[in-house]
Amino acid sequence: MDVRHHPLPCTSLGSARTVTSLHFGTPGARPKVYIQASLHADELPGMLVAHHLRQKLAAAEAQGAIRGEVVLVPVANPIGLAQRIDHRPMGRFELNTSENFNRGYPDLAQVAFDRVGPALGGDAAENVRRVRQAVLDWLAEQTPVTELEGLRLALFRLAADADVVLDLHCDSEAVLHLYSETACWPALEPLARWLQAQTVLVADYGAGGQPFDEQLSGLWSQLAARLSAAGRPVPLPQACASATVELRGEADVGHAWAARDADGIWRYLQHLGAVAGDPGPMPDPACAPTPLAGSEPLKAPCPGVLVFLADTGARLAPGDAVAEVIDPVTGHTTTLRTAQGGVLYARARERYAPAGLTVAKVAGSQPVRHGYLLSE
Numbered sequence: 001m002d003v004r005h006h007p008l009p010c011t012s013l014g015s016a017r018t019v020t021s022l023h024f025g026t027p028g029a030r031p032k033v034y035i036q037a038s039l040h041a042d043e044l045p046g047m048l049v050a051h052h053l054r055q056k057l058a059a060a061e062a063q064g065a066i067r068g069e070v071v072l073v074p075v076a077n078p079i080g081l082a083q084r085i086d087h088r089p090m091g092r093f094e095l096n097t098s099e100n101f102n103r104g105y106p107d108l109a110q111v112a113f114d115r116v117g118p119a120l121g122g123d124a125a126e127n128v129r130r131v132r133q134a135v136l137d138w139l140a141e142q143t144p145v146t147e148l149e150g151l152r153l154a155l156f157r158l159a160a161d162a163d164v165v166l167d168l169h170c171d172s173e174a175v176l177h178l179y180s181e182t183a184c185w186p187a188l189e190p191l192a193r194w195l196q197a198q199t200v201l202v203a204d205y206g207a208g209g210q211p212f213d214e215q216l217s218g219l220w221s222q223l224a225a226r227l228s229a230a231g232r233p234v235p236l237p238q239a240c241a242s243a244t245v246e247l248r249g250e251a252d253v254g255h256a257w258a259a260r261d262a263d264g265i266w267r268y269l270q271h272l273g274a275v276a277g278d279p280g281p282m283p284d285p286a287c288a289p290t291p292l293a294g295s296e297p298l299k300a301p302c303p304g305v306l307v308f309l310a311d312t313g314a315r316l317a318p319g320d321a322v323a324e325v326i327d328p329v330t331g332h333t334t335t336l337r338t339a340q341g342g343v344l345y346a347r348a349r350e351r352y353a354p355a356g357l358t359v360a361k362v363a364g365s366q367p368v369r370h371g372y373l374l375s376e
Contacts, residue, residue, distance in 0.1 A: 001058055006157075008079070008150035011096070017078040017147065019154045024057045025066035025274070033274050034162035035265070036073040036155065039102050039169065039212060041080030041091030045247035045258065046168030050074035052255075052262035060275050068274035071158055077101055079147050094148050102169075103209035105152055108160065109222035111138045117227060124235035131223065131239070132161040159216055164272060165242035166191075166265065167213045172349035173249040175313045176261070177363075180243040181205055181217045185289060187241035190271050194264040194279070195245070196286045198313055199345040199363045203292035208372035213242040249312075250349060287343070293367035298336045298360045300325050300353035307351075308360075309335075314344045322360050325353050340364040 002023040010016050035053065037046030050072055060066055075081065080091035080101055093100055115134040120127045139157045144150035159165050164187065171177075177199035180188050185202050192200050205218040217240050224236045247261055267279035300306070304325040310316060318341040325334045338344075342364035353359060358375070 001061060006154040008147045008154065009144050011147045017082075019073065019078060019151065020075065021158055022054060022057075022072040022074065023069070024061050024072070025069040027069060029067070029069045031163040031272050031274050032069040032071070032161060033164045033166070033269060033272065034071045034073075034159040035166045035168065036076040036159070037168040038081070038091070039076045039155075039167060041077040041083070041101070042089035043091065043170040043250060044253050045170045045250075045261075046245075047074055048253055048255070048258040049168060049247060049261045049265070052258050053265060056262065056266050057275075065276040066274070067276055068163075068272070070269065070274055071162070073155070073158065076155060077151065079151060096146075097148060099148060100209065101148075101151070102167075102211050105156065105210050105212050105215040107210070107222075108135050108138075108156075108215060108219040109226060111135055112219060112223050113226050113230075117223075117230070117232065120227070120232070120234045120236070122235065124237055127234055127236050128239045131219070131236075135160050135219065155212065156216075159212075160219075162216070162240060164188075165213060165216050165240060167242070167244045168247060169244055170247045170250055170252065171346040173251075173312055174246055174346035175199060175343075176248050177201065177246045177345050178243050179203075179213070179246070179292065180241075181214055181221065183221045183238045184217050184241035184243065187238070188243050189285070190282060191243065191245075191265070191268045192287075192289075193283050193285050194267045194271070195261060196264070196283060198286055199343050200287060200289040201292040201295055201363060202289045203373060207292055208374045211244070211374065213244050216240050217242040246346075249346075290342070290363045290365050291367050292373045293369045294340070294342070294364040295373070296338060296340055296342065296362045296364055296368055297358045298322055298338065298362065300334075300336070300355055300357045300359050302327065302334055303355050304328070304332075304334070304353060305351065306348065306353040306357075306359060308347060310344050312344055312347055315342070316344055316362060317341045322362070323347075325359075336360070338362045338364075340366060340368060 175198035
């Protein structure tokens with residue numbers, strides 16, 4: 001195992017933070033798989049899964065069983081991890097800028113289009129090599145000023161040339177679910193099986209906000225689209241499959257869950273050929289993918305005490321009740337119902353709902369939204 005430390009710029013005098021990456025296998029070997037945990041720093045299940053994966057990877061490397069290259073970043077956000085206000089973690093947004101740690105990543109497709117678009121030709125493998133090198137060169141040339149810029153750049157430098165990228169997150173209260181770009185689904189479908197994901201949400205590029213995973217897979221889908229629009233279509237495969245893996249809820253931090261999830265990822269690594277071994281028979285899928293645009297957010301129209309009437313994982317019919325918002329002053333109860341039905345895959349952890357709170361999310365089979373599809 002090669003341990004590398006990536007210092008972040010010092011935003012304030014006398015302070016410094018570092019991102020640490022763990023490298024297994026031979027640099028440059030294929031497939032390259034990049035896995036990071038807790039980019040939203042207070043989403044902790046991924047860190048424990050990374051702990052279990054580290055042990056498996058270290059043992060495999062000692063046995064010479066790493067066939068590709070695996071990069072593991074067990075703590076992807078040291079900035080957010082240190083942010084606490086009144087004893088509460090604040091890991092989703094950087095306090096200095098109010099920016100989401102999982103938004104605002106650079107447009108690598110435009111970088112590649114500008115740098116090597118005219119040089120791409122009829123050899124798909126050579127096109128992939130040239131695009132990856134151009135992107136890595138551009139990333140190496142950048143000089144970040146702030147900690148947040150440095151964090152984004154450090155993570156992208158590690159992940160930009162990976163064949164597969166897994167970004168481990170969690171929701172407030174949730175079943176295990178995945179988000180991915182539609183073009184990546186064929187490569188990620190075995191992962192969903194191994195993890196027994198209860199919901200898979202897919203969307204074409206442009207769900208909103210330029211998140212980490214989409215900007216990596218979107219390099220290929222968007223570069224192909226821009227070359228075609230410019231009258232230069234060339235063979236260019238989807239050379240990176242990336243996914244956000246939501247490891248249930250914030251409180252689901254325990255060895256039983258983490259060992260199970262690490263085992264699912266491990267079998268996927270074997271399936272990819274990144275590590276040696278037979279993953280065994282692939283499980284049947286626990287769900288079919290549904291459009292991210294079919295995710296129905298249920299919002300509280302008024303404030304009150306929040307009481308759930310349905311558990312995460314419940315399969316709901318149109319009109320089924322999901323929760324009540326109770327005003328104990330007036331005695332009025334507002335019942336929140338799903339319009340289209342589907343799987344209740346995530347819900348709020350708080351039990352007081354201010355007006356406008358997204359109380360729950362239901363994955364339906366038909367698109368019901370458009371435009372910006374991700375939460376802030």
